[in-house]
Amino acid sequence: MLASDSELKVLTYLWKCGSCKASHISKVFEEEIGWAPNTTYTIIRRAIKKGLITRSDPGFICTPNVKQEDLQASSINELRKNLFDNSPFQLVKSLISNNDFSDEEINELYSLIDKEKRSK
Template structure:
């Protein structure tokens, strides 16, 4: 994925990923309620996401549709984090995550299962 979304743009995308296709005015209402944003701020961010190819907008009602999936964005952001902060090493990221807090037995078992599925 070649689209770089900033935190504020991700807030707009989160509404679409949660709700599915949504009119621009409803996205603005949700973000006003959740974050206290001005309606014009949301409309500006929707336009930015459209220019980046992350959102398509259609009539009637300025219906917005996500063109990129949440999982694609998560994967791209994770890859960028690994490259930028962990010298391209997923092992270093994994070690850093595990070293940050105490994991429950259930969490440890889930991680073992994930690693096992990769083998």
């Protein structure tokens, strides 16, 4: 399940801070992002409808219903399918060729590739 950018903001907050009241999220987002309280509640309700967040009462407590890693994996899979003809190689090639990596990061990438080769 993919999350919109706004839903992702709410989920990221919940992953970082843990379960909390919607009123608290609304107050924080009003101060930090400038969202009106109704905007935050609308986004939370959409995320609940999608199954990304669970609501519990009393108190309208919001809890992330998906792990960050799972959402990242499904988003990457969608990106791979839609933009890279479902090719993991083309996705990785694009990521590598369009970024400046430090020597340490390059060595870590080589290590990951070597580790993957040995596991097959």
